[in-house]
Amino acid sequence: xxxxxxxxxxxxxxxxxxxxxxxxxxxxxxxxxxxxxxxxxxxxxxxxxxxxxxxxxxxxxxxxxxxxxxxxxxxxxxxxxxxxxxxxxxxxxxxxxxxxxxxxxx
Numbered sequence: 570x571x572x573x574x575x576x577x578x579x580x581x582x583x584x585x586x587x588x589x590x591x592x593x594x595x596x597x598x599x600x601x602x603x604x605x606x607x608x609x610x611x612x613x614x615x616x617x618x619x620x621x622x623x624x625x626x627x628x629x630x631x632x633x634x635x636x637x638x639x640x641x642x643x644x645x646x647x648x649x650x651x652x653x654x655x656x657x658x659x660x661x662x663x664x665x666x667x668x669x670x671x672x673x674x675x
Contacts, residue, residue, distance in 0.1 A: 573644055573671055574599040574612040580639045581616060581667065584630055590620015590661075602670065609644065609672035613652075618663045624656045627663035644671040 574596035582594040598613040618626055630637075631651060639646045646669055653666035 572596065572599060573610055573641060574614070576641050577612055577639065577644075577646065577669060577671060578614050578616075580641055581614060584633070584637055584639070585618065585626050588618060588620070588622060588626035590618055590623055590626075593617045597666070607672045609647070609670060612667075612669045612671065614667045614669065616665045616667065619661065621661055623663040624660040627654070627656070627665055631665070641671060643674055645674050646670070647672045 578594035578596055582592045585592055594614060594616045596612060597615050598611075600611045602609050602611050616627075631654075634649060634651065637649070639649065649667055649669040651665060652668050655662070655664040657663065
């Protein structure tokens, strides 16, 4: 059974529509989180794009990030943000580190 973070990473990788290169989305960290009314987890993901147009695909993804719908069964993605970014000079490599907060949807 996959973790919430792994399911989130898969959904993030689907967000790179039209990119024909290689995409890798991995969970760097997942920490349980709770408030008085909600439970969930904080996730740190690394997404790597390799191939022609990688930098452009990363820029397109980041432009959509504030409004991106990431359906994760049983959870709501309450927040997701870019925390670090690397770009290759030739446009064929991009790496994004994202932090997200998921909340259990009861």
